[in-house]
Protein backbone atom coordinates (compact mmCIF):
# COMPACT_ATOMS: atom_id res chain seq x y z
CA UNK A 720 0.00 0.00 0.00
CA UNK A 721 1.29 3.47 -0.82
CA UNK A 722 0.68 6.07 1.85
CA UNK A 723 0.92 9.78 1.27
CA UNK A 724 2.13 11.79 4.22
CA UNK A 725 0.17 15.02 4.56
CA UNK A 726 1.61 17.63 6.85
CA UNK A 727 1.06 21.28 7.63
CA UNK A 728 4.36 22.94 8.40
CA UNK A 729 6.22 26.23 8.19
CA UNK A 730 7.34 27.15 4.69
CA UNK A 731 10.99 26.48 3.82
CA UNK A 732 13.12 28.27 1.25
CA UNK A 733 12.83 25.39 -1.22
CA UNK A 734 9.00 25.70 -1.15
CA UNK A 735 9.05 29.00 -3.07
CA UNK A 736 8.35 27.40 -6.46
CA UNK A 737 5.61 25.14 -5.09
CA UNK A 738 3.84 28.01 -3.34
CA UNK A 739 4.09 30.17 -6.48
CA UNK A 740 2.49 27.30 -8.46
CA UNK A 741 -0.42 27.01 -5.99
CA UNK A 742 -0.83 30.79 -5.99
CA UNK A 743 -0.94 30.88 -9.81
CA UNK A 744 -3.44 28.02 -10.17
CA UNK A 745 -5.71 29.01 -7.27
CA UNK A 746 -5.85 32.68 -8.24
CA UNK A 747 -6.73 31.90 -11.85
CA UNK A 748 -9.37 29.45 -10.71
CA UNK A 749 -10.87 31.75 -8.06
CA UNK A 750 -10.64 35.16 -9.71
CA UNK A 751 -11.19 34.70 -13.45
CA UNK A 752 -14.31 36.69 -14.23
CA UNK A 753 -14.05 38.58 -10.92
CA UNK A 754 -10.76 40.52 -11.18
CA UNK A 755 -10.25 42.14 -14.62
CA UNK A 756 -8.00 39.84 -16.71
CA UNK A 757 -5.06 42.21 -17.22
CA UNK A 758 -4.92 43.07 -13.53
CA UNK A 759 -5.13 39.42 -12.55
CA UNK A 760 -2.21 38.54 -14.84
CA UNK A 761 -0.13 41.36 -13.39
CA UNK A 762 -0.88 40.26 -9.84
CA UNK A 763 0.07 36.66 -10.61
CA UNK A 764 3.25 37.69 -12.44
CA UNK A 765 4.42 39.73 -9.43
CA UNK A 766 4.09 36.70 -7.15
CA UNK A 767 6.61 34.35 -8.73
CA UNK A 768 9.08 32.12 -6.84
CA UNK A 769 11.44 35.06 -6.14
CA UNK A 770 8.68 36.94 -4.35
CA UNK A 771 7.82 33.91 -2.26
CA UNK A 772 11.46 33.16 -1.52
CA UNK A 773 11.84 36.66 -0.13
CA UNK A 774 8.68 36.27 1.97
CA UNK A 775 10.10 33.04 3.43
CA UNK A 776 13.56 34.42 4.24
CA UNK A 777 11.95 37.49 5.80
CA UNK A 778 10.19 35.08 8.12
CA UNK A 779 6.62 36.03 7.24
CA UNK A 780 4.17 33.70 8.96
CA UNK A 781 3.57 31.22 6.18
CA UNK A 782 2.47 27.60 6.47
CA UNK A 783 2.11 25.05 3.70
CA UNK A 784 0.12 21.91 3.10
CA UNK A 785 2.74 19.34 2.14
CA UNK A 786 1.70 16.17 0.27
CA UNK A 787 4.88 14.17 0.17
CA UNK A 788 6.89 17.17 -1.09
CA UNK A 789 4.11 18.56 -3.33
CA UNK A 790 2.72 21.84 -2.04
CA UNK A 791 -1.09 21.67 -2.11
CA UNK A 792 -1.92 24.94 -0.36
CA UNK A 793 -0.65 27.70 1.85
CA UNK A 794 -1.78 30.26 4.41
CA UNK A 795 -0.12 33.52 5.40
CA UNK A 796 -1.08 35.54 8.42
CA UNK A 797 0.08 38.09 10.95
CA UNK A 798 -1.02 41.26 12.69
CA UNK A 799 -4.29 42.81 11.49
CA UNK A 800 -3.47 45.48 8.89
CA UNK A 801 -6.46 47.66 9.79
CA UNK A 802 -5.63 48.74 13.35
CA UNK A 803 -8.89 50.68 13.71
CA UNK A 804 -10.71 47.34 13.72
CA UNK A 805 -10.73 45.51 17.04
CA UNK A 806 -9.13 42.27 15.88
CA UNK A 807 -5.56 41.38 16.71
CA UNK A 808 -4.65 39.13 13.81
CA UNK A 809 -5.42 38.68 10.15
CA UNK A 810 -5.22 35.73 7.83
CA UNK A 811 -3.86 37.46 4.73
CA UNK A 812 -4.18 34.60 2.28
CA UNK A 813 -5.45 31.05 2.31
CA UNK A 814 -5.31 29.12 -0.95
CA UNK A 815 -5.72 25.47 -1.81
CA UNK A 816 -4.69 24.21 -5.27
CA UNK A 817 -7.84 23.47 -7.31
CA UNK A 818 -7.25 19.70 -7.36
CA UNK A 819 -7.14 19.59 -3.54
CA UNK A 820 -10.17 21.78 -2.83
CA UNK A 821 -13.31 20.47 -1.14
CA UNK A 822 -11.46 17.78 0.81
CA UNK A 823 -11.19 19.45 4.19
CA UNK A 824 -7.71 20.89 3.71
CA UNK A 825 -8.83 24.53 3.77
CA UNK A 826 -10.32 24.00 7.20
CA UNK A 827 -7.15 22.25 8.39
CA UNK A 828 -4.93 25.09 7.16
CA UNK A 829 -7.25 27.67 8.68
CA UNK A 830 -7.20 25.83 12.03
CA UNK A 831 -3.39 25.58 11.92
CA UNK A 832 -3.06 29.32 11.28
CA UNK A 833 -5.48 30.13 14.11
CA UNK A 834 -3.67 27.79 16.48
CA UNK A 835 -0.33 29.40 15.71
CA UNK A 836 -1.81 32.87 16.14
CA UNK A 837 -3.39 31.79 19.43
CA UNK A 838 -0.02 30.55 20.66
CA UNK A 839 1.36 34.01 19.88
CA UNK A 840 -1.33 35.72 21.95
CA UNK A 841 -3.87 36.56 19.24
CA UNK A 842 -7.39 35.47 20.12
CA UNK A 843 -9.32 37.38 17.43
CA UNK A 844 -8.78 37.08 13.71
CA UNK A 845 -10.13 38.83 10.66
CA UNK A 846 -10.09 37.67 7.05
CA UNK A 847 -11.06 39.51 3.86
CA UNK A 848 -12.52 37.98 0.71
CA UNK A 849 -13.83 39.48 -2.50
CA UNK A 850 -17.60 39.69 -2.25
CA UNK A 851 -17.99 37.83 -5.56
CA UNK A 852 -15.82 34.93 -4.41
CA UNK A 853 -18.79 32.72 -3.49
CA UNK A 854 -16.66 29.73 -2.52
CA UNK A 855 -14.55 31.73 -0.05
CA UNK A 856 -17.63 33.42 1.42
CA UNK A 857 -19.40 30.07 1.92
CA UNK A 858 -16.22 28.64 3.45
CA UNK A 859 -15.70 31.44 5.98
CA UNK A 860 -19.38 31.41 6.96
CA UNK A 861 -19.26 27.66 7.41
CA UNK A 862 -16.22 28.04 9.66
CA UNK A 863 -18.21 30.37 11.90
CA UNK A 864 -17.01 33.76 10.70
CA UNK A 865 -19.21 36.81 11.32
CA UNK A 866 -19.55 39.41 8.58
CA UNK A 867 -18.17 42.68 10.00
CA UNK A 868 -17.33 45.08 7.19
CA UNK A 869 -17.49 45.80 3.49
CA UNK A 870 -14.92 47.91 1.63
CA UNK A 871 -13.96 48.71 -1.93
CA UNK A 872 -10.74 47.67 -3.64
CA UNK A 873 -9.38 49.05 -6.90
CA UNK A 874 -8.23 46.72 -9.70
CA UNK A 875 -6.90 48.95 -12.49
CA UNK A 876 -9.80 51.17 -13.50
CA UNK A 877 -12.42 49.02 -11.79
CA UNK A 878 -13.64 48.68 -8.22
CA UNK A 879 -14.70 45.49 -6.49
CA UNK A 880 -16.28 44.93 -3.08
CA UNK A 881 -14.52 42.94 -0.44
CA UNK A 882 -15.96 41.75 2.81
CA UNK A 883 -14.41 40.97 6.18
CA UNK A 884 -15.27 38.09 8.47
CA UNK A 885 -14.25 38.02 12.11
CA UNK A 886 -13.50 35.00 14.26
CA UNK A 887 -13.52 35.53 18.00
Ligand SMILES: CC(C)(COP(=O)(O)OP(=O)(O)OC[C@H]1O[C@@H](n2cnc3c(N)ncnc32)[C@H](O)[C@@H]1OP(=O)(O)O)[C@@H](O)C(=O)NCCC(=O)NCCS
Pocket residue numbers: 745746749812813814815816819820821822823824825826827847848849852853854855857858861862
Ligand atom coordinates in the same frame (compact mmCIF):
# COMPACT_ATOMS: atom_id res chain seq x y z
C1 LIG B 1 -11.89 28.67 -0.10
C2 LIG B 1 -10.95 27.51 0.16
C3 LIG B 1 -9.74 28.00 0.97
C4 LIG B 1 -11.68 26.43 0.98
O1 LIG B 1 -10.84 25.32 1.17
P1 LIG B 1 -11.38 23.85 0.87
O2 LIG B 1 -10.30 22.89 1.19
O3 LIG B 1 -11.93 23.81 -0.51
O4 LIG B 1 -12.57 23.74 1.93
P2 LIG B 1 -12.85 22.54 2.95
O5 LIG B 1 -13.00 21.28 2.17
O6 LIG B 1 -11.83 22.56 4.03
O7 LIG B 1 -14.26 22.97 3.53
C5 LIG B 1 -14.43 23.40 4.88
C6 LIG B 1 -15.90 23.60 5.13
O8 LIG B 1 -16.40 24.65 4.30
C7 LIG B 1 -17.48 24.16 3.50
N1 LIG B 1 -17.34 24.70 2.14
C8 LIG B 1 -16.23 24.78 1.40
N2 LIG B 1 -16.50 25.27 0.18
C9 LIG B 1 -17.85 25.50 0.17
C10 LIG B 1 -18.77 26.00 -0.80
N3 LIG B 1 -18.36 26.37 -2.01
N4 LIG B 1 -20.07 26.09 -0.46
C11 LIG B 1 -20.52 25.72 0.75
N5 LIG B 1 -19.67 25.22 1.73
C12 LIG B 1 -18.39 25.12 1.43
C13 LIG B 1 -17.30 22.68 3.43
O9 LIG B 1 -18.52 22.02 3.22
C14 LIG B 1 -16.70 22.36 4.79
O10 LIG B 1 -17.70 22.24 5.76
P3 LIG B 1 -17.63 21.04 6.86
O11 LIG B 1 -16.17 20.99 7.32
O12 LIG B 1 -18.55 21.47 7.92
O13 LIG B 1 -18.02 19.82 6.12
C15 LIG B 1 -10.46 26.82 -1.15
O14 LIG B 1 -11.58 26.32 -1.85
C16 LIG B 1 -9.71 27.77 -2.04
O15 LIG B 1 -8.50 27.91 -1.92
N6 LIG B 1 -10.45 28.41 -2.99
C17 LIG B 1 -9.86 29.27 -3.97
C18 LIG B 1 -9.15 30.44 -3.39
C19 LIG B 1 -9.93 31.24 -2.40
O16 LIG B 1 -11.03 31.67 -2.68
N7 LIG B 1 -9.29 31.45 -1.25
C20 LIG B 1 -9.81 32.29 -0.22
C21 LIG B 1 -9.37 33.66 -0.53
S1 LIG B 1 -9.97 34.82 0.60
